[in-house]
Amino acid sequence: MILELKNIEKSFGDNKVLKGVSFKAEGGKAFGLLGRNGAGKTTSIRILMDVFRANSGEVLIDSQPINYDKIGIGYLPEERGLYPKKIIIDQLAYFAELKGMSHKAAIKSVDYWLERLDVTEYRNKRLDTLSKGNQQKIQLVTALAHDPDIIILDEPFAGLDPVNAMLLKDVVKEQIAKGKVVLFSSHQMNYIEEFCDSIAILNKGKIVLHGELQDIKRNYPRDRLVVRAGNSNAILADFGTSCNVMENGNLIIRLTDASEKKAVMIRLVENYDIDEVKVFEPSLNDIFVEFASDDAKEDN
Amino acid sequence: MKQFGKIFKFELKYYLKNKIFVGVTIFLVLLIAAVMFFPRISALFKSDDKGSSADISIMLVKADDPAKADIIEQTFAAAFTNYDVQITNDENSVIKDKIISGDAKCAFVMTDATAYTYYVNNLSMYDMNTKIANDVLQRIYQVNAMIKSGITAEQVANVMSIQITGEVESLGKNQMENFFYTYIMIFALYMVILIYGQMVATNVATEKSSRAMEVLITSANPTSMMFGKVIASCLAGFIQLVAVFGSALIFYNLNKPYWGNNLVIESIFNIPPELLVYMLVFFILGFFIYAFMYGAVGSTASKLEDINTSVMPITMLFVIAFIVVVSSMSSSNVDNTVMKVCSYIPFTSPMSMFTRIAMSTVPWYEIAISIVILVVSTVGVGVLSAKIYRVGVLMYGTTPKISAIIKAARKA
Numbered sequence: 228m229i230l231e232l233k234n235i236e237k238s239f240g241d242n243k244v245l246k247g248v249s250f251k252a253e254g255g256k257a258f259g260l261l262g263r264n265g266a267g268k269t270t271s272i273r274i275l276m277d278v279f280r281a282n283s284g285e286v287l288i289d290s291q292p293i294n295y296d297k298i299g300i301g302y303l304p305e306e307r308g309l310y311p312k313k314i315i316i317d318q319l320a321y322f323a324e325l326k327g328m329s330h331k332a333a334i335k336s337v338d339y340w341l342e343r344l345d346v347t348e349y350r351n352k353r354l355d356t357l358s359k360g361n362q363q364k365i366q367l368v369t370a371l372a373h374d375p376d377i378i379i380l381d382e383p384f385a386g387l388d389p390v391n392a393m394l395l396k397d398v399v400k401e402q403i404a405k406g407k408v409v410l411f412s413s414h415q416m417n418y419i420e421e422f423c424d425s426i427a428i429l430n431k432g433k434i435v436l437h438g439e440l441q442d443i444k445r446n447y448p449r450d451r452l453v454v455r456a457g458n459s460n461a462i463l464a465d466f467g468t469s470c471n472v473m474e475n476g477n478l479i480i481r482l483t484d485a486s487e488k489k490a491v492m493i494r495l496v497e498n499y500d501i502d503e504v505k506v507f508e509p510s511l512n513d514i515f516v517e518f519a520s521d522d523a524k525e526d527n
Numbered sequence: 528m529k530q531f532g533k534i535f536k537f538e539l540k541y542y543l544k545n546k547i548f549v550g551v552t553i554f555l556v557l558l559i560a561a562v563m564f565f566p567r568i569s570a571l572f573k574s575d576d577k578g579s580s581a582d583i584s585i586m587l588v589k590a591d592d593p594a595k596a597d598i599i600e601q602t603f604a605a606a607f608t609n610y611d612v613q614i615t616n617d618e619n620s621v622i623k624d625k626i627i628s629g630d631a632k633c634a635f636v637m638t639d640a641t642a643y644t645y646y647v648n649n650l651s652m653y654d655m656n657t658k659i660a661n662d663v664l665q666r667i668y669q670v671n672a673m674i675k676s677g678i679t680a681e682q683v684a685n686v687m688s689i690q691i692t693g694e695v696e697s698l699g700k701n702q703m704e705n706f707f708y709t710y711i712m713i714f715a716l717y718m719v720i721l722i723y724g725q726m727v728a729t730n731v732a733t734e735k736s737s738r739a740m741e742v743l744i745t746s747a748n749p750t751s752m753m754f755g756k757v758i759a760s761c762l763a764g765f766i767q768l769v770a771v772f773g774s775a776l777i778f779y780n781l782n783k784p785y786w787g788n789n790l791v792i793e794s795i796f797n798i799p800p801e802l803l804v805y806m807l808v809f810f811i812l813g814f815f816i817y818a819f820m821y822g823a824v825g826s827t828a829s830k831l832e833d834i835n836t837s838v839m840p841i842t843m844l845f846v847i848a849f850i851v852v853v854s855s856m857s858s859s860n861v862d863n864t865v866m867k868v869c870s871y872i873p874f875t876s877p878m879s880m881f882t883r884i885a886m887s888t889v890p891w892y893e894i895a896i897s898i899v900i901l902v903v904s905t906v907g908v909g910v911l912s913a914k915i916y917r918v919g920v921l922m923y924g925t926t927p928k929i930s931a932i933i934k935a936a937r938k939a
Binding site: 273276278300302304306307308309310311318321322324325326327366369 | 529530533534537734737738739741742743744745746747921
């Protein structure tokens with residue numbers, strides 16, 4: 228299944244929030260929708276879920292306009308919150324039923340997910356008696372219980388301890404393996420980098436970068452080498468201005484041309500005490516900062 | 528439609544499981560029971576008292592002329608059946624002492640055939656004795672005067688005992704009878720709409736401020752949510768009304784003999800059945816139109832604290848409608864121009880048209896027009912509210928201006 232947003236435009240009053248947003252997310256792969264605060268991520272997600280209508284543009288599933296009666300969407304909003312005063316099983320079953328499940332099936336599914344997320348003991352408690360992390364897990368059930376085809380997770384790792392983050396990762400991997408479209412939105416680049424096969428970066432209502440993460444990284448000019456060596460001072464002295472020290476103590480050598488790579492690598496290995504030498508690949512963080520900062524070129 | 532059913536069930540459960548809702552309903556039923564059983568219980572105590580304390584209050588009467596003492600005693604005793612009337616010749620100071628010490632309840636000291644002084648310890652607000660005494664003395668004076676002018680005692684008796692027979696036939700409605708039940712019904716309408724309307728607003732604002740809305744709005748269609756909430760709260764209010772009025776009716780019938788001929792109570796339970804149907808129609812429509820507005824306003828508030836100020840205009844509108852109706856009722860002219868105009872305005876017609884139907888005679892076509900206007904505007908307000916709701920629930924920050932919301936709702 229392929230989810231596609233095509234040329235979505237949306238204004239609130241005079242404020243143009245989305246100026247032609249297009250991206251594709253494939254089933255069985257995780258997709259990361261990145262962007263700074265106010266870039267239009269939440270609006271895009273809401274249009275995708277039919278909370279708002281777009282001024283123009285389409286939401287497509289396998290090139291056909293999406294049919295919301297047939298395609299189930301699970302959503303974990305960034306702003307967490309359910310009914311604080313209500314019994315957990317009651318409200319979770321209610322949300323699953325609203326998504327079209329029968330009462331019986333809803334209870335069964337919710338019980339499965341409470342068990343899977345290790346929060347069964349809170350089943351008959353009120354939500355506001357739980358810790359924040361556990362409330363978050365409860366909220367995750369609302370996104371998963373009705374077995375949706377598309378899962379949208381907005382900042383899913385915020386507020387989770389490492390053990391719970393691991394649990395969530397496993398759950399998400401399971402869902403991806405089942406062939407579902409999983410759409411992440413997060414500011415925590417390390418998680419996106421770990422999970423997402425493809426990304427789209429949204430800046431000021433426009434998609435400024437879209438594609439497979441590997442391709443994006445490979446398409447960066449491969450004209451820098453990262454070097455970890457015992458005698459870095461000697462290298463620094465020999466390479467002069469083309470060599471700099473990185474924050475972690477490694478050296479970075481800028482080549483005049485990517486084709487020099489092999490020659491420089493051999494020269495390094497033969498002449499110095501080298502522990503590691505590799506082509507510099509930007510982290511997602513570097514890419515994000517480059518494309519989403521204020522002075523980023525709008526049409527890159 | 529399926530979603531609506533689920534939302535409706537969930538929301539109704541919220542009321543029926545709510546301890547305050549259940550508590551208040553039970554309290555009201557118990558209160559009604561206490562009121563309705565009161566005559567039976569007090570009759571129980573009265574029958575106990577009868578044997579032990581038979582002393583009736585003593586009324587002293589001092590005649591101006593000892594010759595008239597007999598006739599005065601007789602007529603006073605006949606007029607004041609609650610008192611043990613005793614003729615006295617004591618000095619005024621002695622009479623006063625007797626009253627202060629409690630030996631006598633009160634005293635009439637006649638200074639003349641047409642003048643007296645009434646002595647009583649504490650003058651009660653309901654003390655009608657002087658009025659009765661005036662009548663009695665006037666009558667004695669008239670009889671004496673007639674006898675003096677040569678009319679025989681028999682003729683006098685005939686003249687004085689003449690009875691007037693009169694009958695009242697109300698061609699329209701009897702406002703004396705329907706005032707109380709109309710008032711009670713209007714008041715019930717007022718309370719239920721005000722309380723449940725605010726509950727709808729709070730309910731929506733709670734969902735919004737707890738951010739449960741973020742998931743809800745992506746799970747269910749806003750129109751279903753709005754209608755589900757409003758209809759559930761309407762049913763909850765109706766259940767409460769039925770519980771209170773139903774228990775009142777049952778308890779009244781259980782205790783009917785003890786209420787004797789209490790006209791007020793009897794008139795309350797003599798509501799014509801067709802009026803109950805009108806009550807139901809205006810209750811449902813009035814409830815909906817206000818609950819929709821309350822829901823829409825609730826959706827624009829970001830914090831629960833804002834609710835009270837946000838709903839103020841709606842509450843004011845409703846309170847003014849109530850005041851117009853109640854003041855027209857007490858001026859006994861429910862067909863005045865203001866009421867006539869109000870009975871076609873959808874926000875006031877549930878109360879004013881209902882009052883006019885109950886207390887006056889309204890042509891059927893006027894009722895029909897009023898109901899049609901109300902139905903159309905209720906549907907209109909419902910649709911508009913659902914749109915405002917759709918936009919409002921996702922707006923955080925300061926409460927937006929009405930114009931901005933309507934503008935946004937039109938586009939949604």
